[in-house]
Amino acid sequence: MTQAVGWKSVPFWTLYQRDKKTGFPTEELLSVYRDYGVIKKSERNDNWNRAGEDMSAYQLVEPGDLVLNKMKTWQGSLGVSSLRGIVSPAYFVYKPQTDDDPRFLHYALRSIHCIGFYASISKGIRPNQWDLQPEMLDSMRVFLPDIDTQREIAASLAKVDSMIATLDKLSDALRQRTADTAAVFGLTDDYSSVEGARSPLQGVPEHWGRTKFGYDFFESTERNGDDPIGPLLSISEYRGVELNTRTDGQQASLDVSNYRVVRPDQLAANMMWLNHGGLGVSSLMGYISPDYKAFWISPRFYPRYVHHLLRSPRYVDYFGTIGTGVRPNAQRVTKTALDMTPLPLPPLEEQKRIADQLDDVTASIDRMLDKVSTLRRLLIERRGTLITNILIDRGVKA
Numbered sequence: 365m366t367q368a369v370g371w372k373s374v375p376f377w378t379l380y381q382r383d384k385k386t387g388f389p390t391e392e393l394l395s396v397y398r399d400y401g402v403i404k405k406s407e408r409n410d411n412w413n414r415a416g417e418d419m420s421a422y423q424l425v426e427p428g429d430l431v432l433n434k435m436k437t438w439q440g441s442l443g444v445s446s447l448r449g450i451v452s453p454a455y456f457v458y459k460p461q462t463d464d465d466p467r468f469l470h471y472a473l474r475s476i477h478c479i480g481f482y483a484s485i486s487k488g489i490r491p492n493q494w495d496l497q498p499e500m501l502d503s504m505r506v507f508l509p510d511i512d513t514q515r516e517i518a519a520s521l522a523k524v525d526s527m528i529a530t531l532d533k534l535s536d537a538l539r540q541r542t543a544d545t546a547a548v549f550g551l552t553d554d555y556s557s558v559e560g561a562r563s564p565l566q567g568v569p570e571h572w573g574r575t576k577f578g579y580d581f582f583e584s585t586e587r588n589g590d591d592p593i594g595p596l597l598s599i600s601e602y603r604g605v606e607l608n609t610r611t612d613g614q615q616a617s618l619d620v621s622n623y624r625v626v627r628p629d630q631l632a633a634n635m636m637w638l639n640h641g642g643l644g645v646s647s648l649m650g651y652i653s654p655d656y657k658a659f660w661i662s663p664r665f666y667p668r669y670v671h672h673l674l675r676s677p678r679y680v681d682y683f684g685t686i687g688t689g690v691r692p693n694a695q696r697v698t699k700t701a702l703d704m705t706p707l708p709l710p711p712l713e714e715q716k717r718i719a720d721q722l723d724d725v726t727a728s729i730d731r732m733l734d735k736v737s738t739l740r741r742l743l744i745e746r747r748g749t750l751i752t753n754i755l756i757d758r759g760v761k762a
Contacts, residue, residue, distance in 0.1 A: 371509045371755075377502035379469065380430050380458035389419035392449035396433045397527075399744065401443020401470060402451075422450035423457045428466045430458040430473065434496040438483035444470035456498060464508060467518035472506060507755055517751065524747045531614070531740045538729050538736070539602050564682045568708045578703025580662035586625040587654075593625050594650035599634045603730065604644020604671060605652075613751040624652040624658050629667040631659040631674070638697045639684035645671035657699070666712060668719035672726075673707070 395405040402425065425431055425445050433441035434456050444466045451457065460466065472478065481504050562633025562674035565574060578736065598608040605626065626632045626646045634642035634656050645667045652658065661667055675680065682705070710718070 373505050373507050373761045374506045375380045376504040376506055379506060381461055383459040385424040387420050388424045388450055388607035394425055394447060394449035394451050396431055396441050396443060398440045402431050402445035402447060421453045425449050425451055425457055428460050432456040437496045438486045438494055440479050449508055454607055465475050465514040465518055469636050471521045472751055521747055522741055529742050531736050535733060535736050538733050540603045540685055541729055545569055550687050565706045565708060573709035575707050577705040577707060579662055581659040584658040584660055588621050588623045588625060588651050590621055597626055597648060597650040597652050599642050601641040605632050605646035622654045624654055624656060626650055626652050626658050632662055633657050636696050639680060639687055639695050641675050643674055666715040668720055668723060669711055670717035672719060672722045
């Protein structure tokens with residue numbers, strides 16, 4: 365790496381000026397992610413923000429423009445775009461004013477040094493959603509080396525991005541491996557259409573029984589009350605019910621008395637996300653969003669079998685056919701439709717055998733995912749601190 369000599373300090377306003385061009389409703393819709401910067405919204409399926417019906421108010425973004433999610437800039441949700449498109453009217457868009465390397469500025473403005481400044485000028489009362497004060501952003505000092513050093517640093521950090529992208533693909537492959545469980549249930553992949561929705565019982569072994577969800581799953585209405593029964597839980601499309609450790613997603617409100625209680629061996633479900641695997645049998649005691657549902661499970665079913673069955677590709681696909689809604693990534697399944705969902709009912713011992721086999725497979729994959737996640741986190745930390753560490757080496761208080 366080139367030695368950090370000859371760097372200069374300039375105010376943000378000399379690099380970027382706020383811009384707002386609207387009236388381009390047919391352009392590609394873009395979004396801003398903490399880990400990636402500016403990307404096509406269509407490339408992600410975990411963005412629940414719904415685009416408005418009138419896109420003419422959305423702001424034009426061109427390559428080289430800086431885009432900030434003003435409510436999450438302090439978390440790193442910003443980036444210099446390499447794409448042309450439009451973003452939400454709630455975002456800030458800035459035009460470049462210099463010939464500095466846009467890739468370097470992308471990394472520099474997402475460095476730990478700058479993110480700390482964004483946090484210091486953001487205000488608000490909603491947890492994890494603090495508005496950036498744009499009038500205070502202009503005074504932020506940005507440290508710049510000569511253009512050749514900018515390009516060299518940007519190229520090095522682009523390699524880190526490439527490694528992170530490789531880890532993301534590996535994670536996706538491992539998660540797909542977890543999902544590919546249909547054969548273990550003895551189900552064929554060729555199943556036909558029944559009354560407009562593909563039947564998940566096509567190909568079920570003859571000696572297995574049949575039932576419907578509503579006959580064996582009973583909604584629990586237990587609420588937290590004034591004394592929370594445990595920690596806040598979330599429902600992951602990858603692992604089911606787990607502790608909520610996210611800092612950028614769902615957070616509990618100050619009053620959690622109305623949140624639903626989830627007990628071990630109960631099924632918890634996000635009815636808006638069933639077509640993405642948003643359900644699972646809990647091994648934990650805790651509480652979930654009041655918008656979710658919890659169910660007691662009939663003794664005819666082994667809980668871990670239920671967990672794997674309802675998260676299998678066949679049922680995730682089936683939930684997509686019975687859900688309703690205008691948002692392609694969020695199809696609400698009503699309680700009535702869920703109650704009518706047909707389920708295979710093997711002998712209990714066979715359920716246990718299937719569940720134990722799948723628990724072994726998924727536990728092994730989860731361990732690999734944890735290792736990949738740890739390496740990914742370390743790479744992201746390196747990407748965010750590299751420029752800051754150069755500044756520290758120069759004696760600059762970053």
